Amino acid sequence: MSYNEMNLLLLNENDATKVLVTPNPEGTPHAVFKSSMHYDIKKKEIVYLEYIESSKTNRNMVHALWNDLIIHCLISTKNGKSILVEGRPSCVIISGSDFQYYYEMADRIGLDLSAVWFIRPVSIRIETMEVRIQEEMNAHPMLIHLDKLVDCNI
């Protein structure tokens, strides 16, 4: 399993907060929580379940698929880990055995399912605060408040 893939498994943590950000046809981003988002290890793609046919997200995803655009998935876990995934919608299914599998899953919690979206990850950026701070200190050592460097023993 590659380093990138290990990070994508954060999507499968039960208590993770997951946000899907899609651009509308004018380019304005639209952000929604998508708790159904998860990483399919076998297909190597992110999957999310769209419950509402006419949602802005669904329309934006179609727009992104048609135009091969980038969308973003932001994931944050309870223990402070966070990643930002750039991806492209690769496929949407509305019938067939895979759709039926997810349909029955949604049905068990009383929801209708419009579509199942698949997203191909393009890049992953670690957004975990500790990692980002260290990256910043390494890349920009001058961008720090002086009082943070003061020797308290003097």
Added chain:
Amino acid sequence: MGQSYLDEQFEKYADISRFVITKIEMQRRGVVLTPLALSTVDPSIHQTKVRSFSRENQMNVPASLMLRDGTSVVVRCNENYKNPLIVDVDDDGDLSIYDELHIRIEKVFIWPKPFYYDYCTTKGTPMWQIMNARPQRLEINPLQYCHLWDFSNGGCKFCSIAGTAASVEKPHLLDLGEIDETLTVALKEKGRYTNIMLTGGIDLSGKEMLDNEVQRYIDVLSIISKHFSSRRFPSQLIGAAYSRKQVKRLYDETGLMSYTANLEVLNPKMFAWICPGKKKYIGYERWKKRLYDAVDIMGPGNVNTGIVAGVELAKPYGFDNEDQAIDVTLAEAEEIMKHGVDVVSGVWRISDKSVFKNQKQPSLDYYLRIANGLYVLRKQNGIQSDIDTYRRCGNHPDTDLQRVW
């Protein structure tokens, strides 16, 4: 490697989804699966058999195909096409569509086999012969013949219903009990259907013209409604242009939610030539008036009319050129939409079972301009309709475009 005609169209129409462009071209030119592609067709999971009022297929070819954006491409595979696109197995082992330069265009998927296809009715009829299906729609054709063909020069010249009925041994009328049994099994397949569509041939008979056709649909809809707990259910009836009284009966006595009466071609002279029976018994202007009246009963967004785009260019009496045909068609579509009736187009499939079997297809450019034109008009006139979307029908490039509206 050179640029294919399709690549040129993708560039020229960069603001139109290449999936919609691909779909139109697949329908316009037809598709043929290579022997290798055919070897991947598995009737245990793929939909192959089809019986409807205008089609019969029992060969091991896909009933139809889908694209990876969920679009259905209603196309008959491996028929006698002059210049088809090719479906072959790609480097990933999946099916893809290729152009004339063998450049891969897009992945394609075969429609999944409906659950009820494995069953027979208590009378022994295979259930696939009672109902047809698309990925998300059930179709019932109670009358598998059109009585306009009883009259000399009565049928629509692009239509293959009479030719299909003549070439297949099948009952013209479906049995209500068998419809009921098939529906019971079909609805067990969770997540498969979002709509039931009823259509068939025209039956002019009755105390008032078309009364028997209306009664037949009421009988079928009554059977269907017993399966649902709600008063109304997602449904579409594609019938003749009924009188206000007949539409009111359908609305009041059944759970029907939408109504379609296809004008086929948006010009009275073309209508008279191409659809002589419809012209003789109902007439172009009366057809339109009945559509407008239907909006009062069924509600806005629940009435539409379909056109066979391209048929207005048929020779010798069709329009002289594509520009003229587009201008006239879209102007008339706008007029109809102003009355709250949606206009949807389908790509003309030149059937060898039709009077127009030797006609020539218009260009891809023509279909794109019609599809985009209708989509723009729909937006401008505020027509929001869920009837014939990519999911509920899948045969209309113009409604595919509204997925991003």
